[in-house]
Amino acid sequence: MDILCVGMYRACSTWQYEVAAELVESHRGGIRLGYLSGDEYARLPESSHWRVLKSHEGHPAFRKALRHGKALAITSIRDPRDVVYSMLHKRSQTFRVFLREGMIHQIVANAREWSRQPAARCLTQRYERVVAAPEDAIAELAAFMGIAIDRMELERLAAEYSLEANRRRALATAERLRASGLDLNDPQHATRHDERSLLHWNHVRTGRMGEWRYRATPAERRVMRRILNHWIARNGYEPDGLEAVTRETVGERITREADQAVGWVRCTLRCAALNYPRTGRTAKRLLGISP
Numbered sequence: 001m002d003i004l005c006v007g008m009y010r011a012c013s014t015w016q017y018e019v020a021a022e023l024v025e026s027h028r029g030g031i032r033l034g035y036l037s038g039d040e041y042a043r044l045p046e047s048s049h050w051r052v053l054k055s056h057e058g059h060p061a062f063r064k065a066l067r068h069g070k071a072l073a074i075t076s077i078r079d080p081r082d083v084v085y086s087m088l089h090k091r092s093q094t095f096r097v098f099l100r101e102g103m104i105h106q107i108v109a110n111a112r113e114w115s116r117q118p119a120a121r122c123l124t125q126r127y128e129r130v131v132a133a134p135e136d137a138i139a140e141l142a143a144f145m146g147i148a149i150d151r152m153e154l155e156r157l158a159a160e161y162s163l164e165a166n167r168r169r170a171l172a173t174a175e176r177l178r179a180s181g182l183d184l185n186d187p188q189h190a191t192r193h194d195e196r197s198l199l200h201w202n203h204v205r206t207g208r209m210g211e212w213r214y215r216a217t218p219a220e221r222r223v224m225r226r227i228l229n230h231w232i233a234r235n236g237y238e239p240d241g242l243e244a245v246t247r248e249t250v251g252e253r254i255t256r257e258a259d260q261a262v263g264w265v266r267c268t269l270r271c272a273a274l275n276y277p278r279t280g281r282t283a284k285r286l287l288g289i290s291p
Contacts, residue, residue, distance in 0.1 A: 001051075001145075003024060003051070003071070003074060004065070004072065004074065005017040005052065006054070006055050006056060006058075006114055007056075007077070007125075008127075009083055009107060010078065011078035011083060011127045012078075013075075013076050014197070016076060019138055019141055019161055021052040022157065023141065023157075030049050030052065033052065035055065035198060036053045036054070038055065038058070038274055041061050042059070054198055057110055057271075058113035060275060063117065066122070072122070072123070072145065073114060073121060074122075074123050075124045076125050076130065077124060077235060078127035079127075080107045080232065081228065081232075082211055082212050084107070084224065095217075095220050099259050099263045100262045101266060104223070105227060105268075109267055135154050221240055224240065
């Protein structure tokens, strides 16, 4: 059985991978594969081992494995507005660059992709519940994979992969990278990570909910309402109201609409490249869009 840890960006998906990998290694004699794209997964040979991997975007190979009973998917969701600002910190990017790359649209596209998969093959955990009750979340993960664990192991795993424990791992990774001569102030090194845990050197922040409210400008809130409010309302998060919105000029509106359109196109082509590789990649290449 393959365990696909495919939660939303910055929504405890790495925590789910760490816990699931340890459970599979200790109880099933399985192996962890790290982060794999759908294309990489499609090229894997058949295996008699249990395997655990992390990914985010959907792919025909993932859907096929789930449909044929060869995989289970572990997903997670979080208020996507908090995801946006957590991603900006982690990537050292501006809101506008993130938007124009199509990443705000991609957050919702990924969540919708995994919500459409067979319910019996997928477990979805909410970020807020994982943070508030990690032992319950671990018990749920183990039960979903058919693994029996006792209270002692449950408490050990909760402590081993707590927010503070992972913060220490991330800091240790940062120290190793600095000792190797890397300048971590350089944005090109923002996604450096530990190969075993998949924790990035800047992975762990406060973990608090609702921080977007203190970081988003009125213009940024307007963009997020346009792209995210429908998904937010359908999934039990509080949509952003209109009370904090300032009026925008014609020029600001044109810029916003153009940036959103660019982001939508990039996200659409990225998803097309996953589902129709030849057509999507050709279109992206012609438009100068990176994979």
